[in-house]
Amino acid sequence: MNSSRPVTIKDIARRFRCSPSTVSRALNDHPAINEDTRKNIQEYAKEVGYQRNEVSLSLLNKKTASLGVVVPTISNYYETAVIEGLHTVLQPMGYTLNICVTNESYLLEKESLSKLLSNRTEGIFLSVSQETYDAGYYEHLENVIQRKTPLIFIDREYEDFETSRATVDDYHGAFAAVEHLISIGYKQIAHLKGPNGLTVSEQRFKGYINCLKKHNMPIREELILNTNFNVESAILPTKRLLELASPPDAIFGVNDQVAIGAMRVAKDKGLRIPQDIGLVGFDNSPISAYTFPSLTTVHRPGRKIGMEASRLFLNQLNGSGDFAPESIVLPSELVIRESSLRI
Amino acid sequence: MNSSRPVTIKDIARRFRCSPSTVSRALNDHPAINEDTRKNIQEYAKEVGYQRNEVSLSLLNKKTASLGVVVPTISNYYETAVIEGLHTVLQPMGYTLNICVTNESYLLEKESLSKLLSNRTEGIFLSVSQETYDAGYYEHLENVIQRKTPLIFIDREYEDFETSRATVDDYHGAFAAVEHLISIGYKQIAHLKGPNGLTVSEQRFKGYINCLKKHNMPIREELILNTNFNVESAILPTKRLLELASPPDAIFGVNDQVAIGAMRVAKDKGLRIPQDIGLVGFDNSPISAYTFPSLTTVHRPGRKIGMEASRLFLNQLNGSGDFAPESIVLPSELVIRESSLRI
DNA sequence: ATATCGAATGCAAACGTTTGAAAAAATTTC
DNA sequence: GAAATTTTTTCAAACGTTTGCATTCGATAT
Numbered sequence: 097m098n099s100s101r102p103v104t105i106k107d108i109a110r111r112f113r114c115s116p117s118t119v120s121r122a123l124n125d126h127p128a129i130n131e132d133t134r135k136n137i138q139e140y141a142k143e144v145g146y147q148r149n150e151v152s153l154s155l156l157n158k159k160t161a162s163l164g165v166v167v168p169t170i171s172n173y174y175e176t177a178v179i180e181g182l183h184t185v186l187q188p189m190g191y192t193l194n195i196c197v198t199n200e201s202y203l204l205e206k207e208s209l210s211k212l213l214s215n216r217t218e219g220i221f222l223s224v225s226q227e228t229y230d231a232g233y234y235e236h237l238e239n240v241i242q243r244k245t246p247l248i249f250i251d252r253e254y255e256d257f258e259t260s261r262a263t264v265d266d267y268h269g270a271f272a273a274v275e276h277l278i279s280i281g282y283k284q285i286a287h288l289k290g291p292n293g294l295t296v297s298e299q300r301f302k303g304y305i306n307c308l309k310k311h312n313m314p315i316r317e318e319l320i321l322n323t324n325f326n327v328e329s330a331i332l333p334t335k336r337l338l339e340l341a342s343p344p345d346a347i348f349g350v351n352d353q354v355a356i357g358a359m360r361v362a363k364d365k366g367l368r369i370p371q372d373i374g375l376v377g378f379d380n381s382p383i384s385a386y387t388f389p390s391l392t393t394v395h396r397p398g399r400k401i402g403m404e405a406s407r408l409f410l411n412q413l414n415g416s417g418d419f420a421p422e423s424i425v426l427p428s429e430l431v432i433r434e435s436s437l438r439i
Numbered sequence: 440m441n442s443s444r445p446v447t448i449k450d451i452a453r454r455f456r457c458s459p460s461t462v463s464r465a466l467n468d469h470p471a472i473n474e475d476t477r478k479n480i481q482e483y484a485k486e487v488g489y490q491r492n493e494v495s496l497s498l499l500n501k502k503t504a505s506l507g508v509v510v511p512t513i514s515n516y517y518e519t520a521v522i523e524g525l526h527t528v529l530q531p532m533g534y535t536l537n538i539c540v541t542n543e544s545y546l547l548e549k550e551s552l553s554k555l556l557s558n559r560t561e562g563i564f565l566s567v568s569q570e571t572y573d574a575g576y577y578e579h580l581e582n583v584i585q586r587k588t589p590l591i592f593i594d595r596e597y598e599d600f601e602t603s604r605a606t607v608d609d610y611h612g613a614f615a616a617v618e619h620l621i622s623i624g625y626k627q628i629a630h631l632k633g634p635n636g637l638t639v640s641e642q643r644f645k646g647y648i649n650c651l652k653k654h655n656m657p658i659r660e661e662l663i664l665n666t667n668f669n670v671e672s673a674i675l676p677t678k679r680l681l682e683l684a685s686p687p688d689a690i691f692g693v694n695d696q697v698a699i700g701a702m703r704v705a706k707d708k709g710l711r712i713p714q715d716i717g718l719v720g721f722d723n724s725p726i727s728a729y730t731f732p733s734l735t736t737v738h739r740p741g742r743k744i745g746m747e748a749s750r751l752f753l754n755q756l757n758g759s760g761d762f763a764p765e766s767i768v769l770p771s772e773l774v775i776r777e778s779s780l781r782i
Numbered sequence: 783a784t785a786t787c788g789a790a791t792g793c794a795a796a797c798g799t800t801t802g803a804a805a806a807a808a809t810t811t812c
Numbered sequence: 813g814a815a816a817t818t819t820t821t822t823c824a825a826a827c828g829t830t831t832g833c834a835t836t837c838g839a840t841a842t
Binding site: 100102145147148149150151152154155160162170171176177179180183187192193194195196197210211213214215216239242243244356382383386387388389 | 445492503535540554729
């Protein structure tokens, strides 16, 4: 029972009738320690499985080597890709990642951040939740900034903070996607938009609109409907689109999930893709290459985003006092597959 | 610059010319504190954004409220589902999850565990890496057990440890999958096996073998090839299978990824699925429902596994001294789709 | 024999918080 | 106005580790 208490430096000191300082120095190969003492102590420590209590060190040095990652969800491919990217860079540097999932809830986001600050996390990667944006609150962020804890926005962001951020060029990706549909010859292009207010949604929406404008195509309000980033949320809106008197001949979904939902509905209605209706998604999730027909989409480099975000964090950390926030915008890339290739 | 140092209880005490104890008690609504004092201190604390240093508390109470999750990867659907399940139960209880990715490497696994122990993590969920099993080392685990840190195995496990574990009934899932193929009328059923040694691989393999035996079907060694759980690793083995003088008329893949890899190769060879060759996977990952044809598979309840594992952890934590490890085995369930439905 | 030096070790403070026990202050009682 | 009582506050130790400075102990040089 008692054996479960971890061995401390004091325990070892008692055993050798010496002071904790000596043990500490012996374990850390301090030169001023007698060779024999050092060897004996190190051997004994190994034998009893001594493991330095990093908590006490954290307190002493005010360094925790832990970072917070606050994301709306981890069940999407993209988010895990980002986390993997963060991991790739930061785990080898000794950082520990504390993953917090907000489920798109403002309250959970607030609590997560508060918890991370209490735990003296050394940096926070944040992709804000949908509710947060809707609510328009950002006191919980003020808090982080006041602490001068490096805060890196990932993808979803607030425009009005002096922080670093890593985002994908959603605007041009969307623009390219829609332009591709136009070039194929689609005339009535609908958009299944993401939730209002989020930068991601709005940028893609803007790309859609501006591309239509550029090509002098009419913007039909009834062809723009909101969805929620997941498959289910696309079902009803797509049905409504296809039941219109003048239905669209192509749909640009805010992400792959939504496009796949639309694909389902279209197939159920007996429409042929891409002959009767063209489809484009966004994300280039692995699944998009295996749907039937395979889905034209816009590649979003999640792993790279994670790695870039790490870099931004490290820059801010090592930056001397006069730190200037950086914004990294990675290009997105159109991936043309079958779902839009009407000949 | 200086403003970034977090406000401490001592700072507040100085401000009110009182002792830290008073501040601490005031903040914690201790009854023995004067109402006015309490209010003033609380107000001021809020104003300056005081946030309790949990690190110091961890040291004092020997409780860190953090748990380790050590997994080979997070880029598969199943793993993230498990993590989500863990999250669902444990985040509301105030636990923080430290995710460590081993990339199937023994060394990384060892280091991760060591780090988690040093950080005085209160429990560890472990899905052992492939290399670890191959190497046969388990000293790093002895260490965890010696510390009496609750260790919960997830899916991949060692047989010979007295720990709790949550696994899916791979054996019967595989058995059902193969039996389904047989019932449809497939005669030459190949198996793309996972890496040798891992329980997951071996159980599914055993299900495959025993089902063939039960139905008096010959076991052809050349129809059993190893893969690595990912799409790419299935390509070559499948090619070899299809180039045999007497090729299989069905393939049971160790997971969906592998089955999808096989599907790719089969289609490239001009084979029709399920008419010319039947395919079954394992996992019921979201992608499996959207491949063409959709993939027959075995559902593996990742979220549930995560939640059950949490329960096991909590049991062990709250259990009085005489703790007996539990093994939870969740049933897997055959999901029949198009890839095996030859009429 | 004593001063000097170098090597090895110990002391004490610090990180931020909580908490039982003691002390101080305020209030009540006679 | 003093004693008793209650309310409020402070003291000190503890958690585990590191580290500048002081100390001790031999040994060497004078």
